[in-house]
Amino acid sequence: AQRVTQPxxxxxxxxxxxxxxxxxxxxxxxxxLFWYVQYSRQRLQLLLRHISRESIKGFTADLNKxxxxxxxxxxxxxxxxxxxxxxxxxxxxxxxxxxxxxxxxIIP
Amino acid sequence: GAVVSQHPSWVICKSGTSVKIECRxxxxxATTMFWYRQFPKQSLMLMATSNEGSKATYEQGVEKxxxxxxxxxxxxxxxxxxxxxxxxxxxxxxxASNRAHQPQHFGDGTRLSIL
Numbered sequence: 001a002q003r004v005t006q007p008x009x010x011x012x013x014x015x016x017x018x019x020x021x022x023x024x025x026x027x028x029x030x031x032x033l034f035w036y037v038q039y040s041r042q043r044l045q046l047l048l049r050h051i052s053r054e055s056i057k058g059f060t061a062d063l064n065k066x067x068x069x070x071x072x073x074x075x076x077x078x079x080x081x082x083x084x085x086x087x088x089x090x091x092x093x094x095x096x097x098x099x100x101x102x103x104x105x106i107i108p
Numbered sequence: 109g110a111v112v113s114q115h116p117s118w119v120i121c122k123s124g125t126s127v128k129i130e131c132r133x134x135x136x137x138a139t140t141m142f143w144y145r146q147f148p149k150q151s152l153m154l155m156a157t158s159n160e161g162s163k164a165t166y167e168q169g170v171e172k173x174x175x176x177x178x179x180x181x182x183x184x185x186x187x188x189x190x191x192x193x194x195x196x197x198x199x200x201x202x203x204a205s206n207r208a209h210q211p212q213h214f215g216d217g218t219r220l221s222i223l
Contacts, residue, residue: 009149034211043112044152044201044214086151094140094205096212100151 002027004089006099013077014107021072021102023061023087031089033063033070034096038084047072047085057081082106111135112204114215122223123194129187129218131202137182138204142212143175146199158185192222 003026013019025031035047048056050063050070061072070087087099111134119127131141140159144152156172158164158179166172174196176188185204189196199219203212 036214043216044203046211046213049211094142094212095154095157096142096152097154098151 002031002089002091002097004087004097004099006085006087006102008102009100010103010105012105012107015079016076019072019074019077019081019104021085021087021104023070023072023099025068025070025087025089027068027089027091029091031091033061034088034090035059035061035070035072036086036088036098038086040083044086077106079106079108110206110213112138112202112213112215114202114218116218117216118219118221120221120223121192124191125222127189127192127220129189129200129202129220131185131187131204131215133183133204133206133213136204136206136213138185138206139182140205141179141185142203142205143177143185143187144201144203146201146217152201155187189220192220194222196220197222 005024033050036044037047038044059074063070082105084101084103086101088096113132115130143155145155146152155170156164156166158177160179160182164177179185199217201217203214205212
């Protein structure tokens with residue numbers, strides 16, 4: 001069965017420091033990976049997906065099939081990055097399997 | 109664009125009551141809608157997938173007679189929690205996509221509290 005693991009429930013980073021939110025997955029096929037973000041009092045929204053290879057709000061994520069990881073990175077954290085981040089996996093259909101989320105706090 | 113509206117945002121009711129939650133896509137046609145449940149400090153768990161005009165597909169362990177899903181139009185899906193009990197108290201979130209393999213757009217969620 002597919003599973004998404006986000007090992008850190010909480011992560012605090014100083015403003016201007018690099019950020020890395022970890023995500024590992026277990027799935028035997030070729031998954032599609034996503035990062036969703038939920039800012040305070042807002043709905044869950046798509047941040048980026050691996051097939052797009054985009055950089056959104058300075059964030060990037062590379063799918064590493066060897067390590068089955070899809071870590072989210074940003075070189076310089078900003079205060080507005082404080083939010084809840086969910087890694088999610090889709091396996092050939094539209095269903096999403098979510099990780100438990102990481103609450104990122106940027107310290108001014 | 110791609111706004112999903114969920115109503116109500118919060119409902120408190122007595123045990124035994126049936127509660128209906130609506131999920132609307134405001135500016136696009138949602139061929140597929142999804143219903144999730146989220147317990148405190150836990151992840152979103154998919155409950156069911158609904159396609160317009162057909163029966164919903166429920167995930168393993170989700171009682172279809174307990175959680176009735178209707179997707180009668182391309183812009184509206186409803187989740188009815190029948191004869192709700194305190195253990196049904198949770199945060200329910202819907203999402204919608206307008207084409208196959210397109211990203212899901214999420215509603216704000218409904219916090220259901222059963223007394």
